[in-house]
Structures are given as structure tokens and as C-alpha cells.
Amino acid sequence: MADSDENRQNLINELINIHGLKEYEIYLIDLFPLFEMIWIDGEAQKCETSFATEFCLNRIAELDRQTDGESPLSIDQANSFLDKYLTKKPDPELLKTIRNYIKPILLNHSDPDVNDERKQKIIDYCLDIASAAVYTYPYERHERFAKEEKQLLKEIIKSLNSI
Numbered sequence: 572m573a574d575s576d577e578n579r580q581n582l583i584n585e586l587i588n589i590h591g592l593k594e595y596e597i598y599l600i601d602l603f604p605l606f607e608m609i610w611i612d613g614e615a616q617k618c619e620t621s622f623a624t625e626f627c628l629n630r631i632a633e634l635d636r637q638t639d640g641e642s643p644l645s646i647d648q649a650n651s652f653l654d655k656y657l658t659k660k661p662d663p664e665l666l667k668t669i670r671n672y673i674k675p676i677l678l679n680h681s682d683p684d685v686n687d688e689r690k691q692k693i694i695d696y697c698l699d700i701a702s703a704a705v706y707t708y709p710y711e712r713h714e715r716f717a718k719e720e721k722q723l724l725k726e727i728i729k730s731l732n733s734i
Contacts, residue, residue, distance in 0.1 A: 627649050
């Protein structure tokens, strides 16, 4: 096993054994920044959670294509996963910790364009979630996104780009 494969497997084992993820949840690790963005204001609004659901369904379809219909993840498992993180506010530190595993586990494809596409998809969905609901209306010109959302987005981008 190559060092990078061994390191990746060690990180997956940490997520399972230390942070309590189920094995199938590793396939959905790219949803954790979305959960952070959804919960940054303390509540998960339907317009926000619909983006996480869409992202998850797209991820399942991607896995199905990659495995010729033998996806390691079922719709029931995905629904259980979404329910776990969208119905009750998860620990923000856990979400942040898990987010930091995304780059070494998911953004490790040999083709840098694939990694960039995956990263951009996460960022795009975070932007969609942040813009889905506003605190007050009308809002000032630069206040469509709350300051907390802007700061979190910067942190997410930094963690996805970190070495």
C-alpha cells in the first residue's frame, strides 16, 4: 500500500473510531461544510436543507456511475445521514474537525481537475445555502450574507485549499 493510501486509510479509521462516523458516511464527507453553513445561524431552514439533500442525491448518483450501479451507499443510509445532521444541530467543533479531513480523503484524485471540480462544487453549494435565507429584509447592499456566513465560507475555502 502506498504511503498516501495508507495515510488516507488511517484518516478514515480516525473518522470512524474517534469521531463516530459510520463507514458509509465517509462517502458523504463533502457534505460537512454544507452542514456548517446551514447551522451557522443556529437553525436549519428548509430552503437551506434542500441544497444538502440535492448535493447528497447527486453524490449517490456519482457513486452509482463510478461503480456501475453497485453504490456502497443506499438511499436509506443517505436519508439517515441527512436526518442525523439536519434535524438536530450538530456540535460545530465536530463539523469543523470533520471538514478538515475532506482534502486528504476526498480531494486526493490524481487528476487535479477532478479535485478542483469537487472543491468548487462544495463552495458553490455553500454559497447557495448562505444566500438561500436572509435575516432581515430589506437588507443592506453587502448584507445578503451574514458576517458569520462570510467568515465560515473563508474558513471552508482555506481548509479545502490547505496543504
